[in-house]
Amino acid sequence: MSDFMKDYSEKRDFHRMTMNSEIELTDSNGVTFPAICKDLSGTGMQLFVERVLSEGDEIHTLQPSTSDQFPPFETVCRVLRCEPEGEGFLLGVEIVKVKR
Numbered sequence: 001m002s003d004f005m006k007d008y009s010e011k012r013d014f015h016r017m018t019m020n021s022e023i024e025l026t027d028s029n030g031v032t033f034p035a036i037c038k039d040l041s042g043t044g045m046q047l048f049v050e051r052v053l054s055e056g057d058e059i060h061t062l063q064p065s066t067s068d069q070f071p072p073f074e075t076v077c078r079v080l081r082c083e084p085e086g087e088g089f090l091l092g093v094e095i096v097k098v099k100r
Helices: none
Strands: 017-026 032-040 044-049 058-063 073-085 088-098
Touching: 017 044, 032 058, 044 073, 058 088
Parallel strands: none
Antiparallel strands: 017 032, 017 058, 032 044, 044 088, 058 073, 073 088
16 A cells, blocks of 8 residues: 555554553743643653643653653653643643653
């Protein structure tokens, strides 16, 4: 099948993994607040937050470890979009750097 005929989701370089797990965000002012990581791919995440963030904002994320066998997952991300969703906002973020 040609790339032209493939469904858009099949053209992604990285598949999204549905998560729905708690994650901690820290904004550029050092303010830390909770979020829900809805999905994760090799280059980005979709996060649910209760406050609006601006496109281009840099945030740090920390997903605590659930086991001694796995370290926490910590990244630096850039906000690509922020859209209203229910009682909060859905963020589309690009992972700029994986810290650990």
